[in-house]
Amino acid sequence: MTVRVAVAGASGYAGGELLRLLLGHPEVEVGALTAGGNAGTTLGQHQPHLVPLADRVLADTTVDALAGHEVVFLALPHGHSAEIAAALGDDVLVVDCGADHRLTDPAAWRRWYGGEHAGSWPYGLPELPGAREKLRGARRIAVPGCYPTVVSLALAPALAHGLVEPNAVVVAVSGTSGAGRNLKPHLLGSEVMGSASAYGVGGTHRHTPEIVQNLSVVAGRPVSVSFTPVLAPMPRGILATCTAPLAADPGDVRAAYATCYDGEPFVHLLPEGRWPTTGATLGGNAVHLQVTVDPDAGRLVAVAAVDNLTKGTAGGAVQCMNLALGLPETTGLSTLGVAP
Template identity: 40%
Template structure:
């Protein structure tokens, strides 16, 4: 059994991670930390876990975490980087679900996150945890940077086109929409039902922290500079991301459906929908799947890709468990075969 610790188990991502781990056949949860809730039974805070774990939250303790095989960080940005060096040096493998290790360039990271990086020496070692792109490197990694939710949906939609050099990379457009759980569990007036219910808006148009992460991922498979327009939107639902992606084709003769089906044939959590499909966020609710449809409207030179994920599963906790499976030589889908919830 893999002895697992979870640092920061009280947010939406944290409880989603716990939901998956308590049912995982190869995991033993040994520590779930929270300074604010220390001493409180996990199932008292999250009643969906009643009967599945008898653990209580504990304050972070380096010695206890050091006895784990793997530690997940489901903490705010800037927390993991202060604790990871000691854990990694002690032989503990780490998956960070926040952004501390996602961007390889220290200066770029500090510019977008507004703080100094506490352990820049680990940035070159951190493996970006998108299995469909970095599967082998993840298997061997000591430190995995779990991708952001928007970057997961966007990258999986664009990758086949860019890898094959089929689109002009100087002008890519990602028009994305997310449910409110992506904003976290902390109190926020803007997230109240009376504020965002029956409404729909774009936000962070001048610049969003996920933009450099997306550009970095796409640049690694592109032979030319990547120009990305990324506009996120907030929609009045709890879970889900839909990314509508636009690019200009450089070769209109390619069978795009066949291209996407071939690219993801070996990827158990990417589902390429039949021609003419329009993926729905509800089709992935609670599941670790990304469903994708590719279109070429009116047979023109613009390709449109629709990509949907559950932001808390394939966009966060599920992908983290997928990475854990790879790191410990388990079947990639181990503990991740949940069927999406309908309605």
Template identity: 60%
Template sequence: MGIRVGVAGASGYAGGELLRLVAGHPEFELVAATAHSQAGAPVSVVHPQLAGLDLTLGATDAATLSDADLVFLALPHGQSGALAGQLPAGVKIVDLGADFRLADAAAWTRYYGGTHHGTWTYGLPELPGQRERIAASDRVANTGCYAATITLALAPLLAAGVAAPDDVVVVASSGTSGAGRAAKANLLASEVMGDLTPYKVGAHQHVPEIKQATGATSLSMTPVLAPMPRGILATVTAKALGGDPRAALLEAYADEPFVHVLPEGAWPHTGATAGSNSCHLQVTVDVDSGRIVVVSALDNLGKGAAGQAVQCANLMSGLPETAGLSVFGVTP
């Protein structure tokens, strides 16, 4: 018998990707999947890509999940705190929501509102020392999708002192699955296709998370909704302080299985990371402004959500970090 796993919020896009990854994992045994309005529906009806997975969605409550050894919470922001507090103390939890990411309660109130439930170990293994902290934790707060994309591009540059922390500018495009599965007029195919739309300009909720994870002190972020189902492409620029930014990235990720600094001249694109747990990076220095420019791409449902959560769960469970995860994308 493997490690018994439950997935709360399994009817959403990230929840569906978690089900796919857990079902194919060599050491995980999927024992429970829950939903709200779709409780009682077969998983294969809600997620046709999971045909053959004989499981019915249960109610999202502690009783449904309490027999699991490990629970993934793929719930809307603000809903994980209460459920996590009701689960048995011995159950390991990875929360894909934002409830436990921020150390600053004031930042939570400003960007999310409501009750700040506290701070768990931050779930980005590639940050210095974080892999060991995750492995020693029973409660882990998974990164946000934009935060993973941008932090992986920026953190090594600030740590190496080659980029200024007080002048970071980001423009990042995300596929529609990043907005969740709820029916919204602005996410209809007729509205999205053939269009690029900025949103939450100057006030995106991932900004304090990125600053907390990287040490940036000032960060301007413009998110853009792109006409594609999944993927994030972020362009991160910062004032150069001297030194070699490419060398900083190569040194930081030399032994990382899921972060790849591409050969010079090759630039990341979202399709190459689709279906994988990988992040692709490229860096240059702008010939006119002298600013460092890093382009970062990943699958927002993979390394940006479900894949990252499984990577953390592997560490928490004493398993190989890469178990059940693909390094390679599925394009085309």
């Protein structure tokens, strides 16, 4: 089986990571590569690590360029996917790395993103209860945001099994590639190096409703989340510290987590006493996770690390493609990190 795959947004960070993984995927042939203003330049000018594709010329992001492929990955800014997907036809698998189709509630979309909601697609986090079944055979997939991937997986077992009260506090540190390859003053080396900064504080980050949506479905009741992201001086990786008040009788918290993720190829509950590091997850399609109880504070504490570009975007997207096409879910994906 050889699947012809196009990548829109190939000059960006998510597009580059998609191509790195797709070049190592045994069932994939890389077809059209598209961009915005950088159309007409070669991929090698933007992604020097992708040597086999260095001479490929980036096309404009048009339906004509993307048509004729069995799979189209969209690694574009928000707002582009609905129109492209509608023109590509129902038989093409469209995997959207953007936010357009993640939220199920149109009112939440209007509040957090503005404008009319384009509708929700099957949500590309297979490890959430019930999600994998909806991804098998799907032809439209909404890949989660990077923070929602790691936070949802860190807290889902606690909420699914009633180990905690339904209100969580999350502080998550992210590398700068999470912000994309944009020329923004706050992303300049001189601003970021040697300094960490909180942003989107006070419930204002647009990933809050996505995290709340995921955890409320898992818990079967409304969950509130106080989410604070922090920009850190590193190119990749997210480390999320998630806490919630313990329920009256939580039982063996670690055993509950171990049972939940038993057999999940991409979620690694660390041995007791060891805590996740972003470094250990870099380049791998894995979430590293640890959980404990803080008895004095009466809180469950879960810490999780992920590479925002791999399991946090592109790796998760390839995992979902595998499920949708009926391939083994782990095809072309490694959990091995890069160290040191």
